[in-house]
Amino acid sequence: MEKKLASGQLKLATLDSQGLTQHAPFGTGKDAVLKALEHLGYIQIDTLSMVERAHHHTLWTRIPDFHADYLEELVEERKVFEYWFHAASYLPMQDFRYVLPQMLMIKRGESRYYNADHRVMEYVRDTIRNEGPKRARDFENESHKTGSWWNWKPAKLALERLFMQGDLMISGRVGMQKTYDLTERVLPSSIDTTEPTPLEFAEYLVKTNLRAYGFTTLKQITHLRKGNDVKKDVNKVLQTMLEEGLISQVKTEGLSSVFMLNHVLEKTFDPGNSNIWLLSPFDNAIIHRDRIKQIFDFDFRLECYTPKEKRQYGYFCLPILFGDQFIGRVDCKAHRKEKKLELIHLHIENNTVDIGLWLKPFVETVKRFAVFNGCESLALTKVSPPKLSTSVKKELSKAKFKK
Template sequence: MTEELTLSQLRFLTLESQGLTKPYPFGKGKNAVLRALEHLGYLQIDTLSVVERAHHHTLWTRIPDYKAEYLDELVEEHKIFEYWFHAASYLPIKDFRFALPQMVEVKQSKTHYYNADPKVLKYVLDTIRGEGPKRARDFENETKKVGSWWSWKPTKIALERLFLQGDLMITGRNGMQKTYDLTENVLPNTIDTALPTELEFAEYLVKTYLKAYGFTTVKQITHLKTGELIRKNVDIVLKSMLQEGTIKQVNIENMPSVFVNESSLENSLNKTSSDIHILSPFDNSIIHRDRIKQFFNFDYKIECYTPKEKRQYGYFCLPVLFGDTFIGRVDCKAHRKEKEFEIIHLHIENTSIEIELWKESFVERMKSFATFNGCNTIKLTKVSPSKFTNKIRPLF
């Protein structure tokens, strides 16, 4: 049996599940970071720092008093860990066993992952076992030893291979520089390390997406997961949950049906939000570009990997969300040395929503974001359409 929802109801449902409809959806402080991560399922790590890095930006969006050191502290306390979701990510330590299938796959692979020399793998592992946690740079001096058969590059490859196959874990970071230790020294002994069955893994994916997004589709659940078996198992899990009544299959206007948590249906109907958010390009809420295009009618692509002459919006444009509508995107850069935050180009794309409804909230959000980026002044360079420039610029 299916139910009907409007597209607006579905949008609110998923934004609420993502923590984007309330000021402090996960509470405050470091505990809120852990709650957010356990709810969202993962947090993508990114190296780009034009503005504050994606993992920090995504948390700040949901936790206004967020501090960057919270993530490091939670790693040190063994409450979260780094591994791979669809990309390099922070994950709740309670979900460690669901990373095991990929670790096993890497360990058994001889071609598809970091192809490290077995001798270098043993050397790196023995060194960490004997001397304690190491960074890649700690092995650099070994290249200067006369007659050495290893070098900087092979040891770094070995560290990544040992990490991906589960022999090492990352115990901390200094910026993007990682420190590794033996998994047996890091993983709490209370953590379940039983390899999940393929059906258990499918159930983990289904429940992770349902909790984080409020609704999901088979396409989203199996994103970047190849093979017929995973799709078959996802279908089995969904069918079982439908029979139990914990989820419902829902139809929406001119869209394919989706699967929704029963509890979400009861709590999220006929609500609205007027919050404004400046989102990271790697924010959980928009990382599935097809989903955002389909359900929010927002065609988003990050252009930092696009040749300059082919960019439409700019190097690092951030989506601007007002209520349940993406009204545009803003290309930004934090000039940290000068403590100046530059709005290189604000693109207002949805002009059907009166600018008077959101301009002041947008300016306040940008001021907060500039402060979060360590800047105390804001420079607005360009607004499109240009007729809106005089409505925005005087507010900064």
């Protein structure tokens, strides 16, 4: 029997599961970074740097005292590793066995991606075994030596293939430059390396989604995962959890039914939450665009890959979440040399929310975000609708930074 739930409760339930209803939901410091990763399942890595990169931004949103060193230290301590989730991601080391199906598929040559010259792969692997961890640029230097029979590009492809098939792991980074080492020298001996059965893998996907989002659908769980077999296995796990009374099938007005953890369904949420969050476009909470459109009626698209003349909002907009509503987005850029965070264009789209409620917390959050980006001043270029411009500029002018 389906249960019914108000759409507002569904919003609060998923925001709470994402760590977006309270201050420091995972605690503080390095331990909080690991807790957040283990709860969310992954954090997407992205190289775009208009503002602080996505993986750092997503963690900072939930961990007020987050520092990039925390993540790097967790990699060095072998508690976190990098691999491909739906994109390049950091994952908790405890979940390593669940990337094995993809690694082994690539190793068996069942993927048309990651082709590489096997002679170069052998050379790269032997070099790392004999000389220690290497970056791609190390092989670039090698390829310029007299008598080299290969150039840098095949070596880079070989590194990527060896990484994707599990022979190499990323042991650390210098900025965005990855350092590779043999998996046997990186992976802790305590980690289970038994390949999960298809049903075990489906159970991992289901439980990860439910834990991170509070509710889920078959479509969301199998997003970007090809094949009917995984859908059948996921559906089987969901039906078993329903029979065991761990989850319920819930209906909300205007939406198809969702599967929801019973303890989340029974939880009481405070509708008076007035927190403001500036989310990364790659934040776990926003990454499923169709889901956000359905649940929050917020149509978000990242436009940095869209030709300039076709952009509606801007190159790198950050969604603005106020309580349980997305009230708009702001196109930002951190001018690091000038130590200035520019709000290129602030778009406020939900005009039903009184500016007196969101403006001060918005400015406070923007100020914190500026400091996180190494900036000491704010600049506002444009506001939509224009009638809000004077009020926003006046409030921003009050923001003071410690010298």
